[in-house]
Amino acid sequence: MLIEKSVREFVELLSSKEPVPGGGGAAALVGAIGVALGSMVGNLTVGKEKYKDVEAEIIKILESAKSLQAELLDLVDEDAKVFGKVAGVYKMPKNTEEEKAKRNEAMEQALKEACRVPIKIMELSYEAIKLHRKLADIGNRLAISDVGVGVLCLKAALLSGRMNVIINLNGIKDEGFVRSTRDVMERICGEALTIADDVYAKVKEILGD
Amino acid sequence: MLIEKSVREFVELLSSKEPVPGGGGAAALVGAIGVALGSMVGNLTVGKEKYKDVEAEIIKILESAKSLQAELLDLVDEDAKVFGKVAGVYKMPKNTEEEKAKRNEAMEQALKEACRVPIKIMELSYEAIKLHRKLADIGNRLAISDVGVGVLCLKAALLSGRMNVIINLNGIKDEGFVRSTRDVMERICGEALTIADDVYAKVKEILGD
Numbered sequence: 001m002l003i004e005k006s007v008r009e010f011v012e013l014l015s016s017k018e019p020v021p022g023g024g025g026a027a028a029l030v031g032a033i034g035v036a037l038g039s040m041v042g043n044l045t046v047g048k049e050k051y052k053d054v055e056a057e058i059i060k061i062l063e064s065a066k067s068l069q070a071e072l073l074d075l076v077d078e079d080a081k082v083f084g085k086v087a088g089v090y091k092m093p094k095n096t097e098e099e100k101a102k103r104n105e106a107m108e109q110a111l112k113e114a115c116r117v118p119i120k121i122m123e124l125s126y127e128a129i130k131l132h133r134k135l136a137d138i139g140n141r142l143a144i145s146d147v148g149v150g151v152l153c154l155k156a157a158l159l160s161g162r163m164n165v166i167i168n169l170n171g172i173k174d175e176g177f178v179r180s181t182r183d184v185m186e187r188i189c190g191e192a193l194t195i196a197d198d199v200y201a202k203v204k205e206i207l208g209d
Numbered sequence: 210m211l212i213e214k215s216v217r218e219f220v221e222l223l224s225s226k227e228p229v230p231g232g233g234g235a236a237a238l239v240g241a242i243g244v245a246l247g248s249m250v251g252n253l254t255v256g257k258e259k260y261k262d263v264e265a266e267i268i269k270i271l272e273s274a275k276s277l278q279a280e281l282l283d284l285v286d287e288d289a290k291v292f293g294k295v296a297g298v299y300k301m302p303k304n305t306e307e308e309k310a311k312r313n314e315a316m317e318q319a320l321k322e323a324c325r326v327p328i329k330i331m332e333l334s335y336e337a338i339k340l341h342r343k344l345a346d347i348g349n350r351l352a353i354s355d356v357g358v359g360v361l362c363l364k365a366a367l368l369s370g371r372m373n374v375i376i377n378l379n380g381i382k383d384e385g386f387v388r389s390t391r392d393v394m395e396r397i398c399g400e401a402l403t404i405a406d407d408v409y410a411k412v413k414e415i416l417g418d
Binding site: 002003004005006007008010011012014015016017022023026027029030032033035036037039040043044065066069073076144145146148149150152153155156159160162163164166167170200203204207208209 | 359
């Protein structure tokens with residue numbers, strides 16, 4: 001599994017021409033890093049006398065963040081798996097009309113599956129951005145810059161997810177699938193980016209930047 | 210060393226209340242991921258007949274990117290080291306006027322040193338963003354979305370670096386140091402963000418997004 005490699009090895013493998021990890025896996029990892037920073041802020045808030053009034057809410061945030069983090073980490077390897085399927089289709093023969101038709105059908109299916117991972121990255125990043133909105137309000141003020149870094153990572157993960165959805169959609173012929181996937185993507189981006197930019201602006205204001 | 214831990218362990222440690230890694234180390238890692246994607250695009254370009262006219266330039270980009278990646282990875286652990294020094298100063302006694310003065314002086318020095326790492330993250334991310342500008346022009350078009358993801362990660366690393374500079378500067382009394390560090394930071398941000406946004410817009414245009 002890619003996430004069992006050391007950080008150094010992972011980054012070195014990413015930089016190589018090996019097929020995985022690629023941009024999709026990088027997006028999932030950057031999202032996991034973002035949500036982990038939110039958890040860190042939560043963990044630096046619970047158990048503090050000053051923040052006892054919000055403790056129950058922080059514990060809920062921590063539970064959600066833990067699950068989002070695990071899902072995003074899983075997507076690093078899931079992205080590699082679906083990318084492997086697309087790469088497999090590229091190797092299929094295309095000498096006869098029958099082979100071409102079979103290959104096109106297999107490509108359509110593999111690309112649809114390959115869209116699923118970055119859409120999921122976008123959905124999970126959006127959920128994590130909403131947690132950061134709460135953390136910017138009620139989390140430990142001494143760790144406010146970490147809320148800011150977290151939300152910056154999540155925004156990068158979200159837009160990177162979008163870039164990977166687009167490149168897969170560009171190869172898909174099923175217009176209905178393309179339209180409905182675009183609709184989901186636009187809805188998530190519209191809502192998530194507004195919140196992410198608000199959280200970032202709020203953190204900057206608190207820091208006096 | 211933090212970068213010798215597995216990706217999963219690193220993210221889990223980041224999410225905990227352990228002092229390191231924190232936002233600074235996360236910024237350095239996200240920058241390393243960004244520049245690694247640039248290298249990947251370069252590695253998918255060299256040796257291809259279609260791109261033989263730009264091969265010499267791509268090889269230069271790959272050399273620069275390799276060194277930026279190594280420096281950014283080193284900064285993950287360097288950030289932990291300087292953070293450790295700040296944490297050490299917090300534990301110094303402050304019972305007498307003399308102890309207070311000694312502690313304040315030590316804090317001033319530790320915070321100045323703690324500024325150095327995120328400023329370096331910003332400088333290296335800026336250099337890597339400039340490499341992505343070239344890659345968007347001459348790199349393998351099949352990997353254009355990875356140029357986009359790379360530059361998104363680098364922008365997040367740059368702004369995360371800024372956030373960490375600011376939080377350290379907020380504790381520093383030396384007005385000359387604060388002013389000159391702010392000047393460096395503003396110059397890097399002004400130049401780097403314009404290029405990053407241009408590269409991102411260009412990739413989106415190529416992808417038809």
